[in-house]
Amino acid sequence: AQSVTQLDSQVPVFEEAPVELRCNYSSSVSVYLFWYVQYPNQGLQLLLKYLSGSTLVESINGFEAEFNKSQTSFHLRKPSVHISDTAEYFCAVSVFGANNLFFGTGTRLTVIP
Amino acid sequence: ETGVTQSPTHLIKTRGQQVTLRCSSQSGHNTVSWYQQALGQGPQFIFQYYREEENGRGNFPPRFSGLQFPNYSSELNVNALELDDSALYLCASKRAGSSYNEQFFGPGTRLTVL
Numbered sequence: 001a002q003s004v005t006q007l008d009s010q011v012p013v014f015e016e017a018p019v020e021l022r023c024n025y026s027s028s029v030s031v032y033l034f035w036y037v038q039y040p041n042q043g044l045q046l047l048l049k050y051l052s053g054s055t056l057v058e059s060i061n062g063f064e065a066e067f068n069k070s071q072t073s074f075h076l077r078k079p080s081v082h083i084s085d086t087a088e089y090f091c092a093v094s095v096f097g098a099n100n101l102f103f104g105t106g107t108r109l110t111v112i113p
Numbered sequence: 114e115t116g117v118t119q120s121p122t123h124l125i126k127t128r129g130q131q132v133t134l135r136c137s138s139q140s141g142h143n144t145v146s147w148y149q150q151a152l153g154q155g156p157q158f159i160f161q162y163y164r165e166e167e168n169g170r171g172n173f174p175p176r177f178s179g180l181q182f183p184n185y186s187s188e189l190n191v192n193a194l195e196l197d198d199s200a201l202y203l204c205a206s207k208r209a210g211s212s213y214n215e216q217f218f219g220p221g222t223r224l225t226v227l
Contacts, residue, residue, distance in 0.1 A: 004155075032213050043117075043203055044156070044218040051213050090155050094214040099169035100146060101205075101216060103155030 006104035021076040023091030033074040117219035136204030145187040
């Protein structure tokens with residue numbers, strides 16, 4: 001069985017400061033990892049994904065995440081946040097051939113002007 | 114390319130009633146999944162439909178049922194509504210033949226049960 005842990009339920013950070021949102025997973029088999037972002041009163045948007053290959057993946061809006069197999073982590077980072085990054089961020093895991101995603105409980109990122 | 118669409122956007126029902134939520138999958142996608150997102154929680158998998166048949170189910174009772182149509186659109190039906198069914202219901206679709214399970218989500222239907 002798979003599970004995802006997002007230890008930080010809320011992360012406040014000042015504008016232009018760096019941020020890291022933590023995600024740890026548990027699985028006995030190889031996984032695919034995803035970060036989704038949810039803006040207020042909206043659905044989920046795929047932010048970035050790790051499927052295979054390079055362990056560092058990047059999104060078009062400056063976020064990056066690094067897959068660390070030994071630590072079973074997939075932390076999300078951004079070197080300088082903007083007000084518009086305020087949202088809920090969900091880490092999700094899936095395994096090969098599975099038909100569903102397992103989500104963490106989410107981290108609410110609040111960027112303070 | 115049209116994304117995943119859902120209707121209605123909001124719905125208010127009372128306990129014991131039945132509800133039907135609708136979803137149109139993204140162009141080129143033939144698999145549809147439904148998730149329930151309770152307030153302050155991550156989405157929870159309800160079930161998935163592929164080729165008009167249920168193709169996997171999460172830990173939800175039988176009063177949660179669904180359909181998929183030949184055009185790959187889908188419905189989620191919930192009978193005998195309970196207060197705890199109040200949540201955002203998300204539909205997600207994925208590309209035919211995708212083994213990575215990369216799913217694309219719609220905006221959701223917010224259901225309130227009074």
